[in-house]
Amino acid sequence: MPLFAILRKTSDFWKPLMGFMDRQGNVKIEPQFLNTVLYQRKVFSDAGYTVVQRPGAKQPIVIDEGGETVFEFPKDHQPINFAAPDAHGIFGVVHEVDAGNQExxxxxxxxxYFLGETRYYAMRIDGSIAFEAYISKAMNGFYVFSKSPKATEKRGLMNHEGQVIIPPIYDRISLSQTDPYVTVVKDGAANILTYEGSPVFPRSFQIDDPFFLPTVEDGLWIVAKSDQSHADVYDVASTAVIGQLPMTFSSPTLPIVIPRLSGGVVRINDACKGSMYLYPDGRPVMPGVSGRPRWFKPEMQTGDFHDGRASFRLGKVSGYLDLSGEAAIAAQFNSDHPFQHGLARVRYPADGNSLDRYSYIDREGNVVWHQEY
Known part of the structure; x- marks a missing residue:
């Protein structure tokens, strides 16, 4: 069962203590750690570990879902992105050799900034080194690796035994959260690879901005046409186009980007019309007049769907829509974090006094846990 990070205020306003609760709001690990993982989408790894740090301690530790310490980072070692050990007991660390030398x-x-020797490892939970590389992403025993965290470094894919599956020749590598596929970009061209390193599509696709290129989700991949007029939705298994979607508005500086699939639907933004939701084949999720897509006005800022709920914001308060387009949870919160594992973290009530405390709500809007003063 997933655990969720909670905070408890201390005498130092800026340093609340962090603990963990279950989906029903029962505190499983009392608040006793620094706030290090509250903003992560996934607090505990699938193996049931997370990385935390106690107040006053110099080194982070790995704990299990019972709150027991299972690993303490060696001196001058830090976790990369506070990523916890996976099912193979592997996690990324950075070793700043002689970090205690102030010079x-x-x-x-x-x-x-540390000017001394810096090394990057994939470390096991017993403290041994699996292989030497910088790990930026991990999924199902596979790791995106490079020589360093520099954006210019070429990236590849390695398995948990240290075998290189995809050589480090790509500018960007992204792992799908739902399918065993890897999105790769090299010299402005994108393709999908299997975990064996084989290309799925016979040709690569030219793209403008790899940062906004979606990964495969639920067997589908969305790629913009070369003229940016719309995006094609590919079924990855057959490599066939199953639908077309309009491009979406992101911001005045990025007016047109590729839409992303989330929760089985796509949100399309228009600077003037507002937002609407479409299925991957282009059908409207919420039909309006004469079966055309229902538009939400620009002042009603809507989000992506997660767990069957999408946030919307009216003025200073937020609520959540269901897939019919109705307000499943009325606007009453000061924040609009997405749902995950059936809960969403919000600031409640929206009375101007809740900016420093959090609550968790379920899909019906019931408060299952509330941070007291």
Whole structure:
């Protein structure tokens, strides 16, 4: 059963303690850690581990779902992105050799930078090194790796035994959350690879901005046409186009981007009309007049669907829509985080005094846990 991060205020307003609760709001691990993972979508790994740090401690630790310490990071080692050990007991670490030497640190503005030797490992939970590389993403025992975190470094894919599956020749690699496929980009061209490293499509697709390129979700991949007039939806198994979608508005600086599939539907934004939802084949999720898609006005800022709920914002308060387009949860919150595992983290009530405390609600809007002062 998934656990969710909770906070408890302390005498130091800016340093609340973090603990964990279950889906019913029962506190399973009392607040006792620094706030390190509250904003992560996935707090515990599938193996039941998370990385935390106690107040005053120099090194982070790995704990299990019972709150027991199973690993303490060695001196001068830090977790990469606070990613927890996976089912193979592997996680990424950075080792700043001789980090205790003050002469190896440089102050640049408000930030200190380490100038000494830095090494990157895939470490096992017993403290041994699986292989030496920088791990940026992990999924099902496969790891996106490079020499360093620099954006210019080429990336590849490695398995949990340290075998290179995809050589580090790509500018960007993204792992699907739902399917055993890898999205790769090289020199402005994108394709889908299997976990064996074989290309799915016989040709690559030219793209403008790899950052907004969707990954495969539920067996589907969305790619913009070369003229950016619309996006094609591909069934990855057959490589056939099953539908076409309009491009979506992102911001004045990025006016046209590829729409993304979330919760089985796609949200389309228009700077003037507002937003609407479509199925991958282009059918409207919420039909309006004469069967045409229902548009939500621009002032009603809507989000993507997760667990059958999409956030919407009216003025300073937020609520959640269902797939019929109705307000399943009335606007009453100061934040609109997406649902995950049946719960959403919100600031409640929206009375101007809740900006420093959190609540969790279920899909019906019931508060299952509330942070007290």
């Amino acid at each position: 190896l640190w440089k102050l640049d503005g408000r930030e200190f």
